[in-house]
Amino acid sequence: MTSEWTPSSADGDASNVALLQLTSYRRAEAVVIQAAGEVDVSTVDQLMEAVTVALATKPERVVLDLGAVRFVASCGLRELLRGHAAAVSDGIRFIVAATDGALRRSLEVTGLDHELETFDSVDAALAAN
Template structure:
């Protein structure tokens, strides 16, 4: 299964949409997208997981390292709309209390 990653950004806010399976083989695609945003000085990233059917520890580590780098400079990373399987992984690993998890992708700020 492939992983498709698309990014839209507006002002210091970006939404990264991932669809497919996030695992050892596909995680570098998400990592690259996040690295580009980190270089662009984006201060808030929302990762839309509504299309992710599977996520392993490699995928979680990619998300964790991006969140850590953002937090170091006062930014934030949120996970939006994870499917039940991904939400379960977050709960089992305790990462649901580390990440900010929201039920829907927030609308971009007007103005």
């Protein structure tokens, strides 16, 4: 299953669509969500909608690939934690992949690197036991 995610907007304004592109696909017992662009107050709901849809399919794990994300605001970090909590409550692993550079530093400074399961790549996240 490969799907191109087209974010919805409550007011019909799609001006923030270009700021974040999301693609999701199933790989074995996982749903991988690839994000590209920026996660901020104008796009965080789109990301969380994709996570919610992925969790609803009840996979073994959801892997959020942030390798092409240039920026994550504090609201995005908060929603990563909420996505993790929702997954864990349903017995689903929630993994953040391709965390390097500024994103890794943000996770370390906030302590989220100890709360979230992270891997350097999607392949590593999918291979993990």
